[in-house]
Each structure stands twice: as structure tokens, then as C-alpha cells.
Amino acid sequence: MVEVDLTMIEHYEDLLGTLERHLEKIAIGHDPISLALLKSIHGVGRILALVMLYEIEDISRFARVQDF
Known part of the structure; x- marks a missing residue:
């Protein structure tokens, strides 16, 4: 049972990593300097x-730092 849970966690971590990399590529295309x-x-x-x-x-x- 624990092995199944660990396998699922690894799978979701892989999916999240893929999603994070994809979002970063989009952001680099959108505003690379700010990123x-x-x-x-x-x-x-x-x-x-x-x-x-x-x-x-x-x-x-934001006109001033204090307005942020």
C-alpha cells in the first residue's frame, strides 16, 4: 500500500515539474527581462x-515602493 502511494507521489511530482517548466517557458516568451x-x-x-x-x-x- 505504501509503495503505491509513493509511486503516485513520484508521478505527481514529475507532472508538476513538467508543468512548472512549461509555465516558465511561457513566461520567458512573455516577459523575459522581468522574470x-x-x-x-x-x-x-x-x-x-x-x-x-x-x-x-x-x-x-506602482508610483512608489510604498504603493506596492
Whole structure:
């Protein structure tokens, strides 16, 4: 029973990895500079950079840092 669960977990981890790579390719095509800048921030990895990129949309809508 545990082996089946572990196999399923591995399968879903593989699927998630594939999905993450696909989303990153789309983001690179959409806004590669912003994605690279976000990923250059210490502690921001691939997933958080994608979330921030699509949640923020256009950073210029924030006139000041305090408005973010």
C-alpha cells in the first residue's frame, strides 16, 4: 500500500515539474527581462518569480515602493 502511494507521489511530482517548466517557458516568451530580474532576487526561485510576475502584471502601476 505504501509503495503505491509513493509511486503516485513520484508521478505527481514529475507532472508538476513538467508543468512548472512549461509555465516558465511561457513566461520567458512573455516577459523575459522581468522574470530574470525577479529570479535574481535572493530567496526568489522559479515558482515565486512566476507568481510575482503574473500577480504584479505591470510594475509601473506602482508610483512608489510604498504603493506596492
